Each structure stands twice: as structure tokens, then as C-alpha cells.
Amino acid sequence: MMFMIAFHHLVVGLVAGSGVIMGICAILVWLSGYISNIESSKSTLDRAAYVASIFTMIVIPLAMISGNFSSTNSGGAIFYNKFIFSGIAFGFTASYFFGRMRFGPDVWETPNLAMLQMISAVFSLSSIMILGSIGSKITLGESTLDFLPFWPEFASSIVINQWLSLLLLIVGIISLVISLRSTSVKNLL
Amino acid sequence: MKSRIIVLSAIIMLLMATSSGVANPGGKGDSNRDYTCGGSCHGDPSLSSPSSAVIEVDMPLTAYSSTTTEVSVSISNLDVSDNGLVGIFLLGSKNGNGDHPEDYGWTIVQDPNGGSSNYVEVVSSDNQVSVSWVLLVPDEVGSKEIFVSIHHGSYYNHDNKAFIGETDGIAISIEPIPENYPTLAEGWTSPEERISGDTSTITIRTVNTESLTVNWRLSGESKSHEAVVEMITQQVWEVSLPATLGDTRIEYQMTATMGDFSNTMPWLSMGTSEPYFDGTSLGANLQSISFALIILSFMISLQSWFSPRGVRKTIDNTIEVEESMVNDEKSSISDEAYWSRLVKSEENPGWLWDPVENQWVADPNHSSGGDA
Numbered sequence: 001m002m003f004m005i006a007f008h009h010l011v012v013g014l015v016a017g018s019g020v021i022m023g024i025c026a027i028l029v030w031l032s033g034y035i036s037n038i039e040s041s042k043s044t045l046d047r048a049a050y051v052a053s054i055f056t057m058i059v060i061p062l063a064m065i066s067g068n069f070s071s072t073n074s075g076g077a078i079f080y081n082k083f084i085f086s087g088i089a090f091g092f093t094a095s096y097f098f099g100r101m102r103f104g105p106d107v108w109e110t111p112n113l114a115m116l117q118m119i120s121a122v123f124s125l126s127s128i129m130i131l132g133s134i135g136s137k138i139t140l141g142e143s144t145l146d147f148l149p150f151w152p153e154f155a156s157s158i159v160i161n162q163w164l165s166l167l168l169l170i171v172g173i174i175s176l177v178i179s180l181r182s183t184s185v186k187n188l189l
Numbered sequence: 190m191k192s193r194i195i196v197l198s199a200i201i202m203l204l205m206a207t208s209s210g211v212a213n214p215g216g217k218g219d220s221n222r223d224y225t226c227g228g229s230c231h232g233d234p235s236l237s238s239p240s241s242a243v244i245e246v247d248m249p250l251t252a253y254s255s256t257t258t259e260v261s262v263s264i265s266n267l268d269v270s271d272n273g274l275v276g277i278f279l280l281g282s283k284n285g286n287g288d289h290p291e292d293y294g295w296t297i298v299q300d301p302n303g304g305s306s307n308y309v310e311v312v313s314s315d316n317q318v319s320v321s322w323v324l325l326v327p328d329e330v331g332s333k334e335i336f337v338s339i340h341h342g343s344y345y346n347h348d349n350k351a352f353i354g355e356t357d358g359i360a361i362s363i364e365p366i367p368e369n370y371p372t373l374a375e376g377w378t379s380p381e382e383r384i385s386g387d388t389s390t391i392t393i394r395t396v397n398t399e400s401l402t403v404n405w406r407l408s409g410e411s412k413s414h415e416a417v418v419e420m421i422t423q424q425v426w427e428v429s430l431p432a433t434l435g436d437t438r439i440e441y442q443m444t445a446t447m448g449d450f451s452n453t454m455p456w457l458s459m460g461t462s463e464p465y466f467d468g469t470s471l472g473a474n475l476q477s478i479s480f481a482l483i484i485l486s487f488m489i490s491l492q493s494w495f496s497p498r499g500v501r502k503t504i505d506n507t508i509e510v511e512e513s514m515v516n517d518e519k520s521s522i523s524d525e526a527y528w529s530r531l532v533k534s535e536e537n538p539g540w541l542w543d544p545v546e547n548q549w550v551a552d553p554n555h556s557s558g559g560d561a
Binding site for chain 2: 064068076077079080083084086087088090091092094095098099102103110112113116120159160161162165166168169171172173175176178179180182183
């Protein structure tokens with residue numbers, strides 16, 4: 001469907017944009033604990049990263065849905081990898097958002113939590129970069145990350161049986177529920 | 190009345206849909222087709238117009254029976270639609286039905302797109318197209334004809350017509366094969382494609398062949414290389430061609446030799462296909478969501494692990510409220526103990542004696558407590 005291709009390109013641009021804002025701002029907030037020059041912008045950067053994480057969480061599923069229905073989806077391994085990295089990007093983005101929502105701006109005052117937030121943002125940004133690179137491989141046949149000597153081969157993927165995937169999904173839901181209950185976060189929701 | 194409007198609207202919509210459903214502007218794909226069943230009703234004179242294209246066919250006018258021959262078709266002066274698609278038929282007659290070359294004894298060893306179809310769709314470049322078929326000449330000696338027909342759209346095509354072009358028959362004189370003429374075995378066709386990275390050999394069957402030489406080159410290259418050929422049984426050969434990746438096409442040319450006589454056959458080509466992949470869209474979605482949930486729960490657990498006491502959500506004042514409730518309770522308990530130790534005095538109404546502090550305290554229950 002031509003509409004889906006155009007829509008997918010639009011949404012993918014939004015994912016990349018918001019993901020980069022979230023990643024860069026989160027790194028800068030974390031660095032502000034060590035570099036006094038950017039300490040004055042800490043609050044602004046923190047809010048920008050927070051808002052960007054919310055937006056990224058909205059557009060990643062839209063990108064997945066539009067990509068699934070666009071005619072460029074040939075169902076090969078490279079598309080399989082794209083879905084998987086979308087899930088990873090969403091997981092880390094949601095982790096960042098959740099940490100910020102749970103602890104508020106004070107999250108940056110605790111070194112370990114600040115490090116965890118930064119790691120979530122960096123992994124989310126990396127996953128989005130890989131997603132963009134895979135998309136570029138599909139449409140253009142090459143990517144700007146091709147110069148890396150250790151770039152993995154995305155033409156193959158580890159496929160898990162659908163039933164095992166379903167089991168994995170149930171495990172994921174259970175582990176999330178346990179995490180939420182054990183941290184009493186349910187009171188915050 | 191309402192239902193009539195709905196029915197009428199549905200009929201109008203269906204009638205409107207038919208106008209856009211007549212043609213196959215995106216093509217129907219390569220396949221074996223008779224001319225009138227070329228994937229559309231374009232054979233109907235009321236739905237077609239003559240094409241301005243010039244079709245030239247180049248092939249040897251004499252061929253030995255059961256040997257390979259090449260039909261090269263060059264089409265120029267094409268006026269195509271914006272997708273540039275041209276459908277090309279290779280035909281054995283102009284009958285319309287039963288006009289596939291195989292109905293006249295020809296075998297298609299390879300079509301221009303690497304398959305073995307008599308109808309192919311190609312995209313024109315600069316209003317030109319050049320394609321070629323490799324055929325196995327019929328056994329039957331005599332004269333046979335080959336026809337080429339094309340159909341395509343046009344950029345300015347308001348009537349949605351098909352533009353049809355066709356050649357006159359090209360007569361080929363089929364002569365008896367010389368004794369012990371080295372060539373391919375009847376029925377052998379070139380593999381259409383190999384899986385990316387596949388290094389397995391190609392099996393070729395021949396007749397009257399003492400030795401077989403195979404040269405290969407990548408599509409678009411002029412320099413060729415000799416492949417390793419091994420005879421596995423009588424007239425069956427295994428050829429080792431290098432593995433290809435991506436969308437690379439590899440071309441190869443066989444030269445069959447018997448004694449002093451060599452038969453160099455046309456270049457054949459073979460595409461590269463993606464490795465077989467059994468993953469499904471549903472599986473990918475399930476895996477993706479699973480990973481997202483597992484990562485999220487793992488990170489939440491880590492957050493709890495690293496979370497120091499006292500760091501909590503700003504708006505949550507539950508602990509403060511609970512502490513104040515406990516303090517209130519404690520103070521009420523201590524008040525009760527205090528008032529119970531005070532002793533009433535008959536001599537001093539309105540006053541209570543505190544034996545611990547050794548002092549008089551005003552009785553709050555006395556109407557004029559402490560005023561006497």
C-alpha cells in the first residue's frame with residue numbers, strides 16, 4: 001500500500017528525531033553531574049528527554065504497524081530483525097520513561113539511578129540507529145553505518161517458534177507484573 | 190426508500206470500480222501464456238491500439254534440431270506508462286490460443302528474466318528494451334516460425350488502452366543434427382536462481398559430449414573466468430560456480446566438445462535468491478513485544494535495586510500521613526495517663542492535685558475550674 005509506505009517513512013523520521021533528542025538530552029543530564037558548565041541547563045534537558053521519551057513510546061508502535069502493512073515488508077530475516085530491534089528500542093525507552101516518572105527529577109541525584117537512566121537512553125538510541133540502518137539497507141541497499149568493521153549481518157535472524165514466542169510473551173508479562181508488585185509501583189499508577 | 194438508495198449506491202460504486210479494474214497496469218508477472226490470455230483483455234481491438242514501438246528480432250535463421258539457439262529482441266521507440274513496464278511474448282504462431290513455442294516443439298531453456306516463460310515483463314530504460322531467450326530447437330526437421338508480440342501502457346492514456354505491437358514470423362530452417370553433434374540433453378533447463386551464498390554445483394546433462402567447458406562472469410562484466418567442471422556419470426556434469434550474494438546475477442556459457450568439433454552455446458544467467466526464512470510476521474511481533482516487556486521489567490527491577498531509601502515520588506505523602514496518625518495516637522494515650530493520676534480535692538473544688546509534679550492543675554470538668 002503506497003499510503004503505508006509514505007506513512008511509515010514519516011513515522012520513522014519522528015522515531016529517529018525523538019529518539020535522538022531523548023538520548024542526547026539524557027546523556028547531557030547525566031554529564032551535568034560531572035561537568036559544571038551544563039549544570040544550569042540540567043532541568044531543561046531533563047524535561048526535554050522526558051517529553052521525548054513519551055513521544056518515542058507513541059511513535060515506535062506506529063512505525064511497527066505501518067512497517068508491517070507497507071509493501072516493502074517482504075517477510076525476510078531483515079524485517080524480522082527490524083521488528084525485534086523495535087521491541088528492544090521500545091523496552092529501553094519505556095524503562096527510561098518509567099524511571100523518570102517514578103523518581104521524578106531526583107532520579108539524577110542518585111548516581112546509580114542516573115547511570116541506569118543514561119544506559120536506558122543510550123541503548124534506546126542505539127537500537128533506533130540500528131533500526132534506521134536496517135531500513136536504509138532495505139530501501140537503499142546501503143547504510144551510513146556500513147563503515148563499521150563489526151557491523152552484524154542482518155540478512156539472517158534467530159527465529160523462535162511461534163509457540164515459544166507466545167511463551168516468551170507470557171514470561172515477559174509475568175516478569176513485568178512481578179517487578180511492578182515488588183516495587184510497589186502499582187500505588188503510583 | 191433507504192434500502193433502494195443503498196442498493197443503487199452499491200451498483201454505482203461497482204460500475205465505477207470496473208473501469209479501474211479492466212487493465213493490469215502493474216503487470217501480471219512472468220508466466221507461460223497464450224497471446225489472448227496474456228493477463229488482460231487487451232487483445233480486444235476495442236481496448237487496444239497499435240504501438241509505436243519498433244521491434245527487431247535477431248536469431249540464426251538456420252539451426253540444428255535439438256541444439257540451443259538464442260532469440261534476441263530489441264524494442265525501441267517505446268512510449269510507456271510511468272512505471273515503464275513492457276510485456277513481451279515469444280510465440281510459435283499468431284493463432285491466439287495454443288501459440289506457446291512449446292506447442293511447436295521449442296523448449297525454453299531460459300527467458301530474459303532467468304526463468305523459462307514465454308511471457309516476460311521488463312522495465313524499459315530510455316524507451317528501449319533488449320531481451321533474449323535461449324531455446325532448444327525442435328527435433329522435427331523443416332521450417333518453423335517464431336513471433337514476438339508486445340503490449341504496454343502509455344503515459345497519456347486516458348482511455349486506458351493497451352498498445353500492441355507484433356512482428357511478422359521469423360522463419361527458421363531446422364536441419365538435421367550432424368551425427369555426434371555435442372549439445373544439451375533434451376528437457377534440460379537452466380536453474381533460475383541459487384540461494385545467496387550457496388556454493389553447491391549445477392548439474393548439466395548433455396548428449397554426444399566428450400568434454401564440457403564452462404565460462405562464467407558476473408552480469409554486466411565482460412571478462413569471463415573458467416569454471417571447474419567434473420563429469421559425474423556419462424553425459425552428466427557438475428559445474429562449480431562461485432556463490433553469489435545480494436541481487437547479483439551470474440552468467441555462464443557452455444562449450445560442448447566432441448572430437449575436433451565444439452558447440453559454443455549462448456550465455457545463460459542465474460539470479461540470487463534470499464535464503465529460505467521460516468519466520469512469520471506474527472512470530473516477529475510476539476518476539477518484539479516479549480523483548481520489550483522483559484527489558485522493561487529487568488530495568489524496573491534494577492531501578493528498585495539501586496533506589497535508595499527516601500527517594501520516592503514527590504507527590505506520595507503516605508508515610509508522612511501514617512507517621513502523624515501514630516503520633517496523634519501516642520499523644521492521646523499519654524494524655525489519658527496524665528489525667529488519671531490527678532486527685533480531686535474537697536477542699537479546693539475546681540482544682541486537681543498532681544502528685545508527680547507536686548502542683549495544682551485546673552479541673553477542666555469543673556464549671557468554674559481553677560477560679561475558686
